Amino acid sequence: MTVAARTPVLLALECSARGEASVSRQMGRLLTAALAECDLQIELRARDLAALPLPAVSADFAQALVTPPERLGARERASCALSDELIAELEQTDLLLITSPMHNYTVPVVLKAWIDHVVRRGASFRTTPQGKVGLLRDRPTLVAVSAGGSIFEDQAQQPDFFRPYLAAVLRAIGITDVRFVAFERATAHADPLTAAARFTREWIAANLPEVSA
Numbered sequence: 001m002t003v004a005a006r007t008p009v010l011l012a013l014e015c016s017a018r019g020e021a022s023v024s025r026q027m028g029r030l031l032t033a034a035l036a037e038c039d040l041q042i043e044l045r046a047r048d049l050a051a052l053p054l055p056a057v058s059a060d061f062a063q064a065l066v067t068p069p070e071r072l073g074a075r076e077r078a079s080c081a082l083s084d085e086l087i088a089e090l091e092q093t094d095l096l097l098i099t100s101p102m103h104n105y106t107v108p109v110v111l112k113a114w115i116d117h118v119v120r121r122g123a124s125f126r127t128t129p130q131g132k133v134g135l136l137r138d139r140p141t142l143v144a145v146s147a148g149g150s151i152f153e154d155q156a157q158q159p160d161f162f163r164p165y166l167a168a169v170l171r172a173i174g175i176t177d178v179r180f181v182a183f184e185r186a187t188a189h190a191d192p193l194t195a196a197a198r199f200t201r202e203w204i205a206a207n208l209p210e211v212s213a
């Protein structure tokens with residue numbers, strides 16, 4: 001994992017509604033602290049998608065996605081403003097951190113809303129006969145995900161649509177340097193926060209020494 005030579009910007013997208021009790025948010029704080037230790041100049045930015053949920057896509061935005069830019073009406077153009085802002089925010093990001101619970105085998109609705117605004121034809125990907133080609137530069141991305149049950153281990157009891165799905169949509173816009181820090185069986189622990197902290201510290205020790213400015 002390599003990061004830019006200038007002061008890196010870390011954007012944390014936080015998706016759990018559970019605030020201080022959130023396992024994935026705590027994992028994110030530990031990962032952020034470890035990354036900051038590697039590079040004291042790191043600039044931290046956060047977007048709390050649970051506290052300030054993004055709107056679902058509108059009819060105007062859906063129409064804008066299938067309209068050539070020169071034929072966009074004023075309402076359709078205006079409907080792209082939030083998407084433009086979110087894509088610009090992502091473009092300014094050197095390290096992306098997504099912290100999220102697993103919800104019904106996949107991403108929670110607040111993260112899906114971010115995806116629907118950011119994965120946009122002509123803005124963050126283009127279509128080719130071979131499929132979608134990302135228009136954003138690649139950047140190191142960490143995803144701290146917490147699940148209540150068995151879902152990430154080899155003999156998992158549940159299907160995992162979270163990691164393959166998120167990896168696919170990030171790949172569609174050009175982000176392929178993605179690592180998952182996946183904590184499971186949170187509900188099996190009397191103290192999930194302590195268990196997740198131990199798990200995350202072990203992951204950091206095994207994986208993050210190579211992160212350098």
Ligand SMILES: Cc1cc2nc3c(=O)[nH]c(=O)nc-3n(C[C@H](O)[C@H](O)[C@H](O)COP(=O)(O)O)c2cc1C
Nearest residue numbers: 016022023024101102103104105146147148149186
């Ligand atoms: C709406 C909802 C759906 C959930 N779906 C799943 C699921 O499909 N599989 C699973 O293992 N845990 C599921 N859980 C449990 C959470 O993934 C688990 O409690 C996780 O640790 C929460 O992370 P957080 O503390 O960061 O919010 C679900 C929880 C909620 C609220």
